[in-house]
Amino acid sequence: MALLEVEDLGVTFHADRDVRAVDGVSFAVDAGKVVGLVGESGCGKSVTSLALIGLLPNQNTKRVRVDGSAKFDGLDLLRADRRTLRDIRGREIAMIFQDPLSSLNPVVPIGVQVAEVLIRHRGIGKHEAERRSAELLDRVGIPDPRRRLKEYPHQLSGGMRQRALIAMAVACRPRLLIADEPTTALDVTIQAQILELLKELVREDGTALIMITHDLGVVAGLCDSVNVLYAGRVVESAGRHELFAHPTHPYTVGLLNSIPRLDALRGEELTPIRGSVRDVLAWSAGCAFAPRCDRAIETCLTGPPSLEGTNHSFRCVNPEVVP
Amino acid sequence: MTALVEIKDLQVHFPIVRGVVFDRVVGHVKAVDGVTLSVPRGKTYGLVGESGCGKTTLGRALLRLVEPTGGSVLFDGNDLTSLSPPALRGMRRRMQMIFQDPLSSLDPRQNVESILTEGLAAHGIGADRAERRDIVCETLDAVGLPRWALSRYPHEFSGGQRQRIGIARAIVLHPDLIVADEPVSALDVSIQAQVLNLLAKLQAERELTYLVIAHDLAVVRHISDVVGVMYLGALVEEASSTELYQRPLHPYTKALMSAVPVPDPLVEERRERILLSGDLPSPANPPSGCRFRTRCPWAQERCAQERPELRVLAEGHTVACHFAEEIENG
Numbered sequence: 001m002a003l004l005e006v007e008d009l010g011v012t013f014h015a016d017r018d019v020r021a022v023d024g025v026s027f028a029v030d031a032g033k034v035v036g037l038v039g040e041s042g043c044g045k046s047v048t049s050l051a052l053i054g055l056l057p058n059q060n061t062k063r064v065r066v067d068g069s070a071k072f073d074g075l076d077l078l079r080a081d082r083r084t085l086r087d088i089r090g091r092e093i094a095m096i097f098q099d100p101l102s103s104l105n106p107v108v109p110i111g112v113q114v115a116e117v118l119i120r121h122r123g124i125g126k127h128e129a130e131r132r133s134a135e136l137l138d139r140v141g142i143p144d145p146r147r148r149l150k151e152y153p154h155q156l157s158g159g160m161r162q163r164a165l166i167a168m169a170v171a172c173r174p175r176l177l178i179a180d181e182p183t184t185a186l187d188v189t190i191q192a193q194i195l196e197l198l199k200e201l202v203r204e205d206g207t208a209l210i211m212i213t214h215d216l217g218v219v220a221g222l223c224d225s226v227n228v229l230y231a232g233r234v235v236e237s238a239g240r241h242e243l244f245a246h247p248t249h250p251y252t253v254g255l256l257n258s259i260p261r262l263d264a265l266r267g268e269e270l271t272p273i274r275g276s277v278r279d280v281l282a283w284s285a286g287c288a289f290a291p292r293c294d295r296a297i298e299t300c301l302t303g304p305p306s307l308e309g310t311n312h313s314f315r316c317v318n319p320e321v322v323p
Numbered sequence: 324m325t326a327l328v329e330i331k332d333l334q335v336h337f338p339i340v341r342g343v344v345f346d347r348v349v350g351h352v353k354a355v356d357g358v359t360l361s362v363p364r365g366k367t368y369g370l371v372g373e374s375g376c377g378k379t380t381l382g383r384a385l386l387r388l389v390e391p392t393g394g395s396v397l398f399d400g401n402d403l404t405s406l407s408p409p410a411l412r413g414m415r416r417r418m419q420m421i422f423q424d425p426l427s428s429l430d431p432r433q434n435v436e437s438i439l440t441e442g443l444a445a446h447g448i449g450a451d452r453a454e455r456r457d458i459v460c461e462t463l464d465a466v467g468l469p470r471w472a473l474s475r476y477p478h479e480f481s482g483g484q485r486q487r488i489g490i491a492r493a494i495v496l497h498p499d500l501i502v503a504d505e506p507v508s509a510l511d512v513s514i515q516a517q518v519l520n521l522l523a524k525l526q527a528e529r530e531l532t533y534l535v536i537a538h539d540l541a542v543v544r545h546i547s548d549v550v551g552v553m554y555l556g557a558l559v560e561e562a563s564s565t566e567l568y569q570r571p572l573h574p575y576t577k578a579l580m581s582a583v584p585v586p587d588p589l590v591e592e593r594r595e596r597i598l599l600s601g602d603l604p605s606p607a608n609p610p611s612g613c614r615f616r617t618r619c620p621w622a623q624e625r626c627a628q629e630r631p632e633l634r635v636l637a638e639g640h641t642v643a644c645h646f647a648e649e650i651e652n653g
Binding site for chain 2: 040157159160187190192196219221240257263269274277
């Protein structure tokens with residue numbers, strides 16, 4: 001059985017009108033594996049991750065409705081009470097956010113923030129926690145950890161802060177890590193260091209990792225399987241090699257054709273996807289991607305396409321034929 | 324082929340001041356420290372580097388949006404650094420800028436027509452409102468925005484469309500040079516490609532010269548003819564786009580290129596990565612000698628003592644590294 005099994009996850013925000021940000025997303029994560037959630041802004045990838053660990057603003061109130069199920073080792077995270085979730089968060093499931101500066105407390109030294117996780121979940125003393133914090137900072141590659149423990153977030157560089165955040169996340173050796181765009185705010189050379197560190201954690205500790213990103217290059221180097229999201233639904237899902245070798249959904253193909261590649265011949269023209277994410281059709285009326293799709297046919301507008309296939313599934317009635 | 328812009332030994336040093344009552348200068352942040360480059364007319368010069376390397380400051384100093392503290396900028400034969408304010412203002416029509424974040428660089432309380440007409444009015448182009456409106460409409464067509472956009476405000480547009488407004492504002496004056504600072508990094512990938520194609524189309528139609536500043540090597544390589552790599556305020560390598568990617572010579576360029584993820588698992592698995600340790604040193608207190616030596620896997624004693632000059636190693640390919648040949652030959 002998979003470590004985390006997400007089944008038909010849906011999130012609806014009740015505002016002036018109802019917004020269905022996530023619409024029937026299913027995927028599973030095994031221990032020691034990396035699952036990617038890829039998509040552009042507004043596709044629902046971050047909302048998915050926040051819903052899983054109960055961190056959506058106003059989650060479980062009248063304003064936000066979460067449906068479906070997310071079984072973590074048999075326990076449904078979406079139905080768990082707050083006390084249970086508090087115990088799980090940080091110990092069993094940890095999260096790494098995109099912007100390390102705004103997710104660290106600016107007026108508390110790094111060391112106290114890392115130790116806090118250990119004291120709360122492991123119930124160890126202050127001195128022991130401090131010693132272990134230093135070990136953790138050392139493990140994530142922060143030089144001179146003893147000194148850094150006493151420093152405040154603003155004294156650290158961007159890459160260093162992200163490392164500190166990762167140290168906090170892995171402090172209790174969680175079984176599942178959720179990383180939401182962990183390298184987007186960083187420079188490429190620092191990004192390479194962080195990705196290498198995440199790979200190492202997965203390999204050595206057998207941690208499962210959900211990697212949320214917009215960067216298909218990051219996915220290609222890190223994820224075992226990939227889910228491409230568009231307008232709140234998974235439109236294509238496959239193993240890493242399969243997805244890049246045989247992209248099938250026109251949206252996936254469009255994304256791949258839009259990226260300037262470092263190893264491509266110069267002057268090769270990019271073929272962008274037309275329009276923008278605002279040109280979206282309600283899934284109930286047909287395929288949400290149809291207004292931007294070059295392969296759209298009449299059937300696309302007659303109803304929502306279903307996710308077909310087992311190992312390589314896609315949600316399209318007129319998929320790209322791969323030569 | 325003549326150069327439209329010639330930058331010679333440009334320096335921008337920001338003073339670090341301390342003191343409660345009187346400001347005391349205690350040091351300088353050398354954001355740009357002696358950069359020489361030239362941008363050929365009608366071509367695209369791409370400037371890459373990581374955050375803090377001084378690429379944005381260089382672009383701004385070129386347009387004198389920050390005052391250079393040394394060196395000169397020749398724009399079509401005129402030295403911009405010595406121009407009087409009125410003369411500079413006149414020259415500004417010919418050099419425009421595209422910013423990274425289209426939302427914060429557009430006035431939220433001006434509609435698109437007012438944004439686009441402002442420059443025309445300031446430079447006295449177009450006899451009356453009607454004539455200006457014609458010019459603006461023609462520009463909207465060129466960047467692929469509908470006419471009804473004229474009466475709308477920036478918040479009513481998507482990110483890609485806002486960047487098109489920013490581009491329209493830059494080209495409406497028919498400039499010769501456009502400095503584009505991270506023109507696509509705030510955009511989603513599918514929109515990025517649209518904007519990159521638009522920039523290429525406009526260059527072909529209007530014989531524009533671009534200086535594109537970006538951190539994304541793949542983007543820079545895609546649109547540039549010549550690429551310069553910056554590290555800590557100085558150029559470390561310059562070559563034609565194809566040459567640079569086929570034969571990177573400076574260790575920093577090599578590391579940068581090996582760090583860019585490629586959307587292809589087979590390539591990713593075969594690739595040899597040069598992982599750089601540590602972070603960028605502080606530009607207020609740069610390392611002696613070669614500035615890259617603190618992170619360079621090939622650094623030797625000489626690197627700490629002598630600052631490497633840019634040397635020509637092949638036609639149009641210059642590198643600032645003492646050991647470029649040795650590293651290339653293994």
